[in-house]
Amino acid sequence: MTKHPSSDESPVLGIDLGGTKILAAIVDPGGKIVRTAKKKTRAELGGEQILDRIVDVAKEVTQKADLSLDSLAGVGIGAPGQIDFETGTIVYAPNLGWKNVALVKHLREALGLPVALDNDVNAVAVAEHRWGAAKGIDDFIAISVGTGVGSGLFIGGKLHHGFNGTAGEIGHMIIDRDGPPWPASNRGCLEAMASRTAIAQRLEKAMAKGKKTILTEIAGTKASDIRSKVLRQALEAKDRLVTKEINRASRILGKMIGSVINLLGPEMIVLGGGVMEACGDHMLPIIDHVARETAISSSADHVKIVVSKLGDDAGILGAAALVGDG
Amino acid sequence: MTKHPSSDESPVLGIDLGGTKILAAIVDPGGKIVRTAKKKTRAELGGEQILDRIVDVAKEVTQKADLSLDSLAGVGIGAPGQIDFETGTIVYAPNLGWKNVALVKHLREALGLPVALDNDVNAVAVAEHRWGAAKGIDDFIAISVGTGVGSGLFIGGKLHHGFNGTAGEIGHMIIDRDGPPWPASNRGCLEAMASRTAIAQRLEKAMAKGKKTILTEIAGTKASDIRSKVLRQALEAKDRLVTKEINRASRILGKMIGSVINLLGPEMIVLGGGVMEACGDHMLPIIDHVARETAISSSADHVKIVVSKLGDDAGILGAAALVGDG
Numbered sequence: 255m256t257k258h259p260s261s262d263e264s265p266v267l268g269i270d271l272g273g274t275k276i277l278a279a280i281v282d283p284g285g286k287i288v289r290t291a292k293k294k295t296r297a298e299l300g301g302e303q304i305l306d307r308i309v310d311v312a313k314e315v316t317q318k319a320d321l322s323l324d325s326l327a328g329v330g331i332g333a334p335g336q337i338d339f340e341t342g343t344i345v346y347a348p349n350l351g352w353k354n355v356a357l358v359k360h361l362r363e364a365l366g367l368p369v370a371l372d373n374d375v376n377a378v379a380v381a382e383h384r385w386g387a388a389k390g391i392d393d394f395i396a397i398s399v400g401t402g403v404g405s406g407l408f409i410g411g412k413l414h415h416g417f418n419g420t421a422g423e424i425g426h427m428i429i430d431r432d433g434p435p436w437p438a439s440n441r442g443c444l445e446a447m448a449s450r451t452a453i454a455q456r457l458e459k460a461m462a463k464g465k466k467t468i469l470t471e472i473a474g475t476k477a478s479d480i481r482s483k484v485l486r487q488a489l490e491a492k493d494r495l496v497t498k499e500i501n502r503a504s505r506i507l508g509k510m511i512g513s514v515i516n517l518l519g520p521e522m523i524v525l526g527g528g529v530m531e532a533c534g535d536h537m538l539p540i541i542d543h544v545a546r547e548t549a550i551s552s553s554a555d556h557v558k559i560v561v562s563k564l565g566d567d568a569g570i571l572g573a574a575a576l577v578g579d580g
Numbered sequence: 581m582t583k584h585p586s587s588d589e590s591p592v593l594g595i596d597l598g599g600t601k602i603l604a605a606i607v608d609p610g611g612k613i614v615r616t617a618k619k620k621t622r623a624e625l626g627g628e629q630i631l632d633r634i635v636d637v638a639k640e641v642t643q644k645a646d647l648s649l650d651s652l653a654g655v656g657i658g659a660p661g662q663i664d665f666e667t668g669t670i671v672y673a674p675n676l677g678w679k680n681v682a683l684v685k686h687l688r689e690a691l692g693l694p695v696a697l698d699n700d701v702n703a704v705a706v707a708e709h710r711w712g713a714a715k716g717i718d719d720f721i722a723i724s725v726g727t728g729v730g731s732g733l734f735i736g737g738k739l740h741h742g743f744n745g746t747a748g749e750i751g752h753m754i755i756d757r758d759g760p761p762w763p764a765s766n767r768g769c770l771e772a773m774a775s776r777t778a779i780a781q782r783l784e785k786a787m788a789k790g791k792k793t794i795l796t797e798i799a800g801t802k803a804s805d806i807r808s809k810v811l812r813q814a815l816e817a818k819d820r821l822v823t824k825e826i827n828r829a830s831r832i833l834g835k836m837i838g839s840v841i842n843l844l845g846p847e848m849i850v851l852g853g854g855v856m857e858a859c860g861d862h863m864l865p866i867i868d869h870v871a872r873e874t875a876i877s878s879s880a881d882h883v884k885i886v887v888s889k890l891g892d893d894a895g896i897l898g899a900a901a902l903v904g905d906g
Contacts (some may be wrong), residue, residue: 393743410736510754550672
């Protein structure tokens with residue numbers, strides 16, 4: 255195999271593969287984004303076409319940065335869905351329409367570079383460890399609160415994949431056994447109670463019952479239109495309904511985080527994702543308070559709970575950080 | 581320091597330190613108990629006296645086995661309470677009346693042997709890994725269901741202590757945020773809903789309300805008299821009230837175990853402790869079913885959920901297994 259430059263010295267290519275768009279960036283060894291490029295995923299075109307689009311955007315961003323593929327240390331890709339780490343295959347990714355796609359092999363052959371693959375939430379944890387809030391921290395949990403809720407676990411300085419490569423599914427943990435049902439998951443799971451989707455659905459219901467809120471003006475009455483930035487606007491306008499729902503979700507997140515602290519005893523919790531990015535300054539004090547109340551005292555006294563500083567770049571930095579990690 | 585024989589070749593001394601009794605055993609390298617000895621803890625006598633009693637029972641069992649202390653590879657001790665692993669100190673153990681007791685230093689000086697200390701639930705996990713159900717399994721959780729509920733986590737072939745040495749507190753994780761309050765822990769935590777203490781308290785209340793059960797004949801109406809063996813007797817007699825409560829606790833354990841599988845992706849769950857020892861054959865099918873229903877499918881398909889075979893000897897074997905582990 256060709257020898258490639260090291261990711262300690264040379265830039266890498268990070269690809270954040272999502273159901274609606276593909277983001278690519280050249281990232282330097284210090285974690286600075288040099289250039290970016292973007293394409294729509296167009297999952298409806300099918301698996302082969304998506305692979306072509308990934309390769310296209312990868313070549314495009316390299317060119318835009320005036321680099322050749324040869325000069326890169328490698329490609330990191332953060333992807334949704336279930337991954338077989340031994341073969342570098344996406345076993346199942348419903349929002350890409352993929353089953354058993356040999357993503358690593360395909361990109362390695364198309365780009366002639368080493369390829370590192372992980373799921374998007376794990377990738378973010380690696381970026382937090384390498385360039386973010388968890389630099390130098392060996393035991394931490396990076397939790398992403400957005401459309402869904404997921405997490406990446408660092409244990410003893412390493413990303414923890416678990417026996418089947420599926421560890422970190424904090425969104426599918428139950429926090430209220432009598433809570434609401436949730437598609438493809440458990441009644442009262444964290445995702446059913448504190449994801450943006452869950453918050454938006456509760457707000458939609460409240461509006462349908464005639465509750466007053468600024469949302470009707472700024473976003474309408476449909477759950478799908480209540481994005482994280484809309485929630486932030488409503489918080490800033492001191493909207494009572496939205497504030498109540500966000501506070502409720504924050505307390506539930508705090509209870510789950512405190513519970514997980516009791517199980518794992520991490521040094522740090524890093525909170526990211528769209529909801530935290532938009533509403534973190536409002537939510538953090540509540541999450542922090544409830545988590546410490548829930549955690550056993552020796553953990554409550556020491557654990558650090560912070561909001562990620564990677565912001566919108568978390569996904570792409572995560573993908574880039576995978577290169578050279580383990 | 582004197583060179584001591586290796587625990588691969590020579591017997592070790594295991595001490596299971598509890599609030600009511602101190603158990604000591606000589607255990608051979610294959611995990612066979614050679615001799616045992618026992619003393620009441622008599623915590624009311626105070627810290628110094630307990631230390632003396634530990635040393636006495638250690639010497640007694642060595643003598644009973646016709647061995648000299650010199651011939652042992654070391655001493656392992658499983659203790660309740662919060663431990664400072666760097667100094668080998670019991671920081672706080674309410675049921676021993678201990679604060680900041682330098683247990684490792686004291687025993688090392690009194691017995692002239694290397695001393696390994698961990699909490700009782702972690703010690704059991706080490707025994708499961710060395711001699712029990714989890715032999716050869718690198719990622720598993722040993723859960724103990726008794727007076728309380730606790731766990732020991734193996735991750736990547738090593739016991740996971742967490743940042744403050746307090747990992748594994750599954751009993752303090754919340755499974756029902758609207759559940760009953762629990763002393764020194766969280767409303768709706770696992771211990772409040774599935775420990776023997778919780779089960780017995782619910783049975784006591786039901787009896788006070790006039791519910792019929794065989795318990796009134798075989799154990800009386802006080803929660804403190806409803807021991808695990810009494811629960812087993814009632815199950816065997818097909819007592820409806822006890823069966824209902826045990827089934828409920830089993831379902832709650834299943835939901836928590838499924839949740840924790842989603843977070844950690846272990847290969848195996850080993851269930852032990854007084855309740856599982858007595859009622860495991862009845863509870864396991866329910867726990868197994870609900871846990872797999874709760875876990876994401878790729879984990880549900882692969883994880884093994886078993887009842888410990890170490891039985892009553894788990895504590896003492898756990899203590900012994902600590903010698904030479906890490």
